[in-house]
Amino acid sequence: xxxxxxxxxxxxxxxxxxxxxxxxxxxxxxxxxxxxxxxxxxxxxxxxxxxxxxxxxxxxxxxxxxxxxxxxxxxxxxxxxxxxxxxxxxxxxxxxxxxxxxxxxxxxxxxxxxxxxxxxxxxxxxxxxxxxxxxxxxxxxxxxxxxxxxxxxxxxxxxxxxxxxxxxxxxxxxxxxxxxxxxxxxxxxxxxxxxxxxxxxxxxxxxxxxxxxxxxxxxxxxxxxxxxxxxxxxxxxxxxxxxxxxxxxxxxxxxxxxxxxxxxxxxxxxxxxxxxxxxxxxxxxxxxxxxxxxxxxxxxxxxxxxxxxxxxxxxxxxxxxxxxxxxxxxxxxxxxxxxxxxxxxxxxxxxxxxxxxxxxxxxxxxxxxxxxxxxxxxxxxxxxxxxxxxxxxxxxxxxxxxxxxxxxxxxxxxxxxxxxxxxxxxxxxxxxxxxxxxxxxxxxxxxxxxxxxxxxxxxxxxxxxxxxxxxxxxxxxxxxxxxxxxxxxxxxxxxxxxxxxxxxxxxxxxxxxxxxxxxxxxxxxxxxxxxxxxxxxxxxxxxxxxxxxxxxxxxxxxxxxxxxxxxxxxxxxxxxxxxxxxxxxxxxxxxxxxxxxxxxxxxxxxxxxxxxxxxxxxxxxxxxxxxxxxxxxxxxxxxxxxxxxxxxxxxxxxxxxxxxxxxxxxxxxxxxxxxxxxxxxxxxxxxxxxxxxxxxxxxxxxxxxxxxxxxxxxxxxxxxxxxxxxxxxxxxxxxxxxxxxxxxxxxxxxxxxxxxxxxxxxxxxxxxxxxxxxxxxxxxxxxxxxxxxxxxxxxxxxxxxxxxxxxxxxxx
DNA sequence: ATAGGGTTAG
Numbered sequence: 055x056x057x058x059x060x061x062x063x064x065x066x067x068x069x070x071x072x073x074x075x076x077x078x079x080x081x082x083x084x085x086x087x088x089x090x091x092x093x094x095x096x097x098x099x100x101x102x103x104x105x106x107x108x109x110x111x112x113x114x115x116x117x118x119x120x121x122x123x124x125x126x127x128x129x130x131x132x133x134x135x136x137x138x139x140x141x142x143x144x145x146x147x148x149x150x151x152x153x154x155x156x157x158x159x160x161x162x163x164x165x166x167x168x169x170x171x172x173x174x175x176x177x178x179x180x181x182x183x184x185x186x187x188x189x190x191x192x193x194x195x196x197x198x199x200x201x202x203x204x205x206x207x208x209x210x211x212x213x214x215x216x217x218x219x220x221x222x223x224x225x226x227x228x229x230x231x232x233x234x235x236x237x238x239x240x241x242x243x244x245x246x247x248x249x250x251x252x253x254x255x256x257x258x259x260x261x262x263x264x265x266x267x268x269x270x271x272x273x274x275x276x277x278x279x280x281x282x283x284x285x286x287x288x289x290x291x292x293x294x295x296x297x298x299x300x301x302x303x304x305x306x307x308x309x310x311x312x313x314x315x316x317x318x319x320x321x322x323x324x325x326x327x328x329x330x331x332x333x334x335x336x337x338x339x340x341x342x343x344x345x346x347x348x349x350x351x352x353x354x355x356x357x358x359x360x361x362x363x364x365x366x367x368x369x370x371x372x373x374x375x376x377x378x379x380x381x382x383x384x385x386x387x388x389x390x391x392x393x394x395x396x397x398x399x400x401x402x403x404x405x406x407x408x409x410x411x412x413x414x415x416x417x418x419x420x421x422x423x424x425x426x427x428x429x430x431x432x433x434x435x436x437x438x439x440x441x442x443x444x445x446x447x448x449x450x451x452x453x454x455x456x457x458x459x460x461x462x463x464x465x466x467x468x469x470x471x472x473x474x475x476x477x478x479x480x481x482x483x484x485x486x487x488x489x490x491x492x493x494x495x496x497x498x499x500x501x502x503x504x505x506x507x508x509x510x511x512x513x514x515x516x517x518x519x520x521x522x523x524x525x526x527x528x529x530x531x532x533x534x535x536x537x538x539x540x541x542x543x544x545x546x547x548x549x550x551x552x553x554x555x556x557x558x559x560x561x562x563x564x565x566x567x568x569x570x571x572x573x574x575x576x577x578x579x580x581x582x583x584x585x586x587x588x589x590x591x592x593x594x595x596x597x598x599x600x601x602x603x604x605x606x607x608x609x610x611x612x613x614x615x616x617x618x619x620x621x622x623x624x625x626x627x628x629x630x631x632x633x634x635x636x637x638x639x640x641x642x643x644x645x646x647x648x649x650x651x652x653x654x655x656x657x658x659x660x661x662x663x664x665x666x667x668x669x670x671x672x673x674x675x676x677x678x679x680x681x682x683x684x685x686x687x688x689x690x691x692x693x694x695x696x697x698x699x700x701x702x703x704x705x706x707x708x709x710x711x712x713x714x715x716x717x718x719x720x721x722x723x724x725x726x727x728x729x730x731x732x733x734x735x736x737x738x739x740x741x742x743x744x745x746x747x748x749x750x751x752x753x754x755x756x757x758x759x760x761x762x763x764x765x766x767x768x769x770x771x772x773x774x775x776x777x778x779x780x781x782x783x784x785x786x787x788x789x790x791x792x793x794x795x796x797x798x799x800x801x802x803x804x805x806x807x808x809x810x811x812x813x814x815x816x817x818x819x820x821x822x823x824x825x826x827x828x829x830x831x832x833x834x835x836x837x838x839x840x841x842x843x844x845x846x847x848x849x850x851x852x853x854x855x856x857x858x859x860x861x862x863x864x865x866x
Numbered sequence: 867a868t869a870g871g872g873t874t875a876g
Contacts (some may be wrong), residue, residue, distance in 0.1 A: 210867090214867075235875045248867045251867045252868090255867080257868095281868090283867045283868045284867085284868080284870075285868080287867080288867085290868070290869065317868095317869080318868045321869050321870085352869095353870090354869060354870060355869095358869095429870060430871090431871090433871055435871095435872095462871095464869090465872085466872090467870095467871095467872045467873075468872050468873095471872070477869075497872095499873045500873075502873045503872075506873065506874060532873095534873055535873085538873080538875090539874095540874095566873070633875090636874095638875050639874080642875080699874065702875095706876075707875075746876095748876090783876095795876095
C-alpha cells in the first residue's frame with residue numbers, strides 16, 4: 055500500500071462501489087475491499103471541530119522523480135522513480151469529490167454507442183436495423199426479420215453494424231439474438247472472432263459484464279475467441295464496470311494463450327486500473343511491462359496514467375508524467391500514430407476553438423486515407439457548436455450523414471446541448487425528435503443537459519418535473535443533475551426582463567403556437583415518442599415561447615423554495631452524494647434569497663450535507679470570523695486541490711453569499727485569501743485589475759481591496775502608472791452570452807464611490823482612468839471611508855481581529 | 867474487430 059492512504063483523493067466518489075459484484079467475482083477480492091469501500095457512511099454528519107488545526111500541505115520534500123528530457127522512445131525507463139508520494143488526507147475529502155466523479159456513472163448508462171468507423175456495411179444492413187427496431191417485438195419476430203434479410207446481408211460487417219446499432223439503442227437482448235443468428239451462419243473463424251469481440255465490446259459498454267463474459271467464454275470454447283481483440287474487449291468491459299481485478303486477471307491470462315497485448319490492450323487495462331483505484335505503483339508495473347514489450351504508449355495511455363495519479367492525489371507524479379509525455383514528443387509525433395490519436399488531438403483543438411488546426415488535421419486525415427468516424431464527427435460538432443458556429447455545425451452534420459456515419463447518443467446529446475445553450479430551442483427540439491425517431495434512448499447526461507437548459511432559463515419547476523420523468527424511466531439522476539437544479543434556484547426571479555420588441559414578440563408567439571401544432575401531430579403519430587419525450591418537446595416549445603419574456607413571476611420564489619426542498623429530499627432518498635459543486639450551488643441559491651430566513655433553510659440543507667462547509671459559511675455569515683477562520687483555511691486547502699474553475703466557483707459562490715447579506719468585510723477576506731492562493735489567475739497589478747473570472751460580489755470586494763492597495767502606493771509617495779484599468783469582461787466567458795452582470799455591478803460600484811473611472815471606448819467591459827486622476831481622488835479626505843468595508847453583523851470578539859489585520863497590512 | 871466524444875459549478 056506504500057504511503058498513500060486509500061481515501062486521500064479528491065475524486066473520492068466511486069460510483070461503481072454500489073454495483074453488486076457478480077457472485078463468482080467475490081473471491082480473492084482482498085484488494086477491492088480495501089479500495090472500493092468508503093469507510094465513512096455517507097449520510098452521517100460529522101461534528102464540526104472549530105479548533106481543529108489547519109491541514110498541513112502535501113510534503114514537498116519527497117524525492118523528485120527523475121523524468122528528464124534525455125529520455126527517448128528507445129530507452130523508456132524512468133518510471134520506477136515516479137513513486138507515489140504521501141499526500142495529506144482530510145476529513146473533507148469524501149464530499150469534495152472532483153468533477154470526474156460522475157463521469158463513470160454516466161458512462162455506465164445505456165448505449166455507450168460505439169459504431170463501426172468504416173462504412174463497410176451495406177444499406178441493406180441499415181434497412182434490417184430499422185426493421186429490427188420497429189417490427190421485432192420479440193425473439194420470434196426478430197427471427198423472421200433476420201431470416202427475411204439473411205440472403206441480402208453481407209457477411210460479418212453487416213451483422214456487426216446491426217449489433218452495434220442495437221447496442222446503441224440499449225437493445226442488448228436483440229443484439230445477442232442477432233449475434234447468435236450470425237455466428238451460426240458464419241464459417242470463417244476470423245469473421246466469427248470479429249463478431250465476438252464486437253459483441254463483447256457492445257455488452258461491455260452497456261454494463262452487461264456477465265453477458266460479455268459468457269460470450270467470451272463461449273467464443274474461447276468454440277475456438278474463435280482466442281484473439282487479442284476479444285481479450286482487449288473483455289478487459290475494457292470489466293474496466294468500465296469497475297471490476298479492475300477481473301480486468302487484470304484477464305490481462306494476465308493472455309500469456310497462457312500466447313497472445314501479445316497491444317497498445318489498445320494496455321490502454322484498456324491501465325484505464326481499468328484507474329477506474330478501480332489501483333495504486334499507482336502497481337499500474338506503473340504494467341506500464342513498464344508495456345515499454346519492455348516494445349509497445350509505444352500514446353496519449354490515451356498517459357491520460358489513463360494521469361487519472362491514476364490524480365485519483366491518488368499524486369500531483370508530483372502527475373506533473374512528471376505530463377512532462378515525460380511532452381518529452382516523448384507525444385504531441386509532435388501524434389500524426390504518425392493512428393486514427394485514435396487524430397481524434398484525441400482533434401477534439402482538443404476543437405474544444406479550444408482552434409479551427410485552423412482542426413481543419414489541418416481533417417485534411418491530414420483525408421490525405422492519409424483515414425476516415426472520420428463518429429468520434430471525429432462528434433468532436434467537430436461539439437467544437438463548432440461551443441463556438442456558436444452553427445452553420446459549420448449543420449455542414450458537418452450533413453457531411454456525417456452523407457458519409458453514412460450514424461449519429462449516436464453522444465452526437466445528439468452534443469447537438470441538443472449546443473443548440474439549447476445558444477437559445478436555438480426549435481433546432482434543439484427538432485434534433486430531439488430526430489433522436490427519438492432513430493430509436494435512441496436518452497441517458498443521464500442528456501437528461502441533465504435538458505434539465506440544465508430549463509434551469510438556465512428559469513423554468514425550475516419544469517426541470518423538476520423532468521427529473522421525475524427520468525426517474526420514472528428508470529434513469530438514475532446523478533449529482534450533476536441535482537447541481538443544475540439547485541443552482542437554478544431563484545434565477546427566474548432575478549432574471550432581467552428583456553426590452554420588448556412588439557414585432558418580435560408576435561413572431562415568437564406564432565412560433566410557439568406552431569410548435570404546439572407539431573406537438574399535437576406527434577401524438578397522433580403514435581408510439582415512437584413517449585410521454586417523457588413529449589414533455590421534453592413541450593419544454594422546448596415553452597423555452598422558445600419564454601424567450602418573448604412572458605414569464606409570470608409572481609409567487610415564483612415561494613413555489614421554488616418548496617420545489618427545491620423537495621429536490622433535496624429526493625437527493626437524500628436516492629443517496630446521491632453531494633460534491634463541492636453542490637455546495638457552490640447552495641451558496642449561490644442563498645445569494646438569490648430575498649430574506650435571511652429563506653437562506654437559512656438552504657443553509658440547513660448544506661449542514662445536512664457537510665457540517666464543516668456549513669460551519670465556515672454560516673460562521674462567516676454571522677460575523678464570527680475569528681472563530682471559523684482556521685476552519686475556513688483548511689477548507690480552502692481542500693478547495694485548492696480542485697481544478698481552477700471548480701475552486702474559483704466555490705470562492706465566487708461563498709463571497710457572493712456573504713456580500714449579498716451585508717458581510718462585505720468577510721467577503722473581502724475570502725476573496726483576498728483566494729487571491730493569495732491564486733484561485734483567479736493574475737488578478738491584479740498596479741495598473742490593472744482583472745475581474746473577468748469573478749462573480750459580482752467577489753469582484754466588488756476585490757475592487758475595494760485593489761483601490762486600497764494603490765492608495766497605499768500613493769501614500770508611500772510613489773507615482774501611479776499613467777493608465778489604470780479594471781477589466782470585467784463583457785460576457786465572453788459567461789455561459790449566458792453577453793450577460794455582463796459583473797460589468798454592471800462594477801459600474802454601479804465605481805459610480806457610487808465617485809471613483810473617476812469610465813468605460814473604455816472599444817471595450818465595454820473595461821473601465822479606465824489615469825494615474826493622476828485616481829491619485830487625486832484617493833487623496834481626498836472622504837475616500838478612505840468609502841473604501842473600507844464593514845460587516846453588518848460582527849461578533850464583538852472580532853473587533854480585535856479587525857484591528858490587527860487592517861487591510862493595508864494583510865499579506866496580499 | 868479492441869481504446870477515445872457529450873452534461874453542472876461563469
